[in-house]
Amino acid sequence: MDITQFVEGSIGQWRSQRSAHHMVFAHFEAVRSEIDIVALTPDNLAVIELCQSYDIDPSQAVAPFHMSWEGESDWDEKEVLKGSTVLVPIPDPNIPNKGLLLRDRGYAETMPAAAHYHITEDGVFVLITEYDRAAAEERIWFVNPNLRFRVATIKTSDGTGVVTASFSSELRNMSKA
């Protein structure tokens, strides 16, 4: 599995169930959402501008995509969780299945955030993002072509403690395929 195959397999609309475990208080949170992943062409203006904002030559971009989501949490049913982002993989030219993933904004911060990815021999896409006050690790893999799992951890930036662990099961929405 390389980054192009991983992104191609992810294109589509997904129905997500996410469970977050807030470790300190052993609290559960349940989130239902719809996730839409759309391929972008390398000459898309948003892709070019994102590369330029990181001083990266846009010709290095591989399989860029747009992701949007909308959902609700059982913690606050009035709040709609909604957002979208452009994501641009920049493979490392020297190391297979390793590189940067540019985003126009992070999940936990509002500043642009570059994350480091690698894909394990076992086909797991691992994404590590360092923020000012925290670090996030995501592990995403396909159980079958229509089911993705995603395990995310948020750690304090000194790496000592895991604050939140979450698990998403993402089922391809066949009715809208």
Next chain:
Amino acid sequence: MDITQFVEGSIGQWRSQRSAHHMVFAHFEAVRSEIDIVALTPDNLAVIELCQSYDIDPSQAVAPFHMSWEGESDWDEKEVLKGSTVLVPIPDPNIPNKGLLLRDRGYAETMPAAAHYHITEDGVFVLITEYDRAAAEERIWFVNPNLRFRVATIKTSDGTGVVTASFSSELRNMSKA
């Protein structure tokens, strides 16, 4: 990471949060439990008898252990989830980090169940159990020495559909270490 290291790292008492996603109805279930994992010696009578029930020479057993759990689900707060089992790894003499895991009973059935395990390069312990009407896959890994994650899927035995996906975060109980 080999099977002995994996079992050694697992010995202790754990506070588990488990979220199950019942895929068809997009339903969430939350389970809190305590898990106790205790090392057994190879000459333990339960270990010897379990090997014999599978016609396996007990001298092939490596790092046997006893696991017990007690918890409750938010689906039925009156029901106490409680059980215990003896587990005996039997490494494959020819293939590193691969083998059988004998149990005196399965999670989903009451008959004895032998599962196949392997440990990935990435340090993930993968366990596959075939039952009469279903197959279970568990992936267990350490985030740090005091935090284990466990992702389990239950599939129909023909392998087509994932019925339930669950995620457990297991935090070492320091107060009882």
